[in-house]
Amino acid sequence: MARIVVVDYHKGNLSSVVRSLGEAGGDAVISDDPAAIRSAGALVLPGVGSFGDAMGYLRESGEAQALVDALGRGVPFLGICLGLQLLFERGSETDDGSWAEGLGVLPGSASRLESTRLKVPHVGWDQINLTPHGRACPLFADVPDGANVYFTHSFALADDVPEGIVAARTHYARSFASAVWDGRATFGVQFHPEKSSATGLAMLRGFVRVAGGAA
Template identity: 40%
Template sequence: MIAIIDYGMGNLHSVRSAVERLGYEAIITSDERELIEADGAILPGVGAFGDAMEHLRESKLIDATKAFAASGKPLLGICLGMQMLFDRSEEHGTHEGLGLLPGEVVRFQGDYKVPHMGWNKLSFCQQSPLFRGLEEGHVYFVHSYHVKPERENDLLAVTDYYQSVTAIVGRGNVYGMQFHPEKSGAVGMQLLDNFLSMCASKKVV
């Protein structure tokens, strides 16, 4: 079973549909017990960082998400969910994140269009089981803020948008994708499938 963490901000149903299309059973949940018992978990997110962390806190899911990560089972943050894995964000003030990965979230600065929106090509920085069977391809981004990881080894893939932009991160069992894999065609679905294959969950079809 794959748990999709429901704290009131995220493309919950599109993520669940993508997981189910890949043949896995998924549940949308805000229940701590269901989360802890899951084989893998996905933290989606859309909107503002501070609001998302407040919703996660009000849902009493901060400790549960951290406990799930500490269990060693695979956890994937998507878009804002990836940003929430880090220490802090400067979006509309300074807000504390989950602190599962060291680094901060900053706004794009420059004379170019923000938000960064559209299809951009991934460049892999190092080997990862997420990239099994994949060549570097294009995925779909929508974001005004980007992650600056403190540790270079946590950076798995970047894209180019007037600068090198963090696209995929990972350390141990904790992963993040700045783009929406469920909206990124064959490349995104293969990345999601590779993540799901790391979980103990068995395909149901």
């Protein structure tokens, strides 16, 4: 079985992600070592904090280039919450509201959810609506359309994300891509599968199967 490296950029507690991957049948460890990230059998990038701060740390530590190198060779990857957004070209969650460059693995950007009617951040359980592309996605093999998952975020993917990689959509303040899949082994979800009960565990099992197949 491929060892799954959960990428640590010192912005939060990753133990719940590691524990959930273990419950899903995976062998997961936490690391901030670029060499371990570059040589990983599979990668999970969780996310807390701001886009700009996260990218600043990942670049300074060498983890950003290690992630790009690993993704370039097709290592199975799952981005969670901010980890999804960092896959893209840019994000506006910075101290001054300017755009910060992301990993640039996928085209598009992440921007703030704006609403005068709804509370932002978007916190709690909400539905994911699978696209035709999403119905073929390994993460959702055992997940029904309209399943409820747990969100906590103020920023989300913007409309410049290509529809061809959108696996699921959610509507809160606006319609946004709540899951993406590049058609190979790169996945990202705006919600937290590790906090989404049996539904989230089913998704993590799907990722573990992909990681095992790549070993």
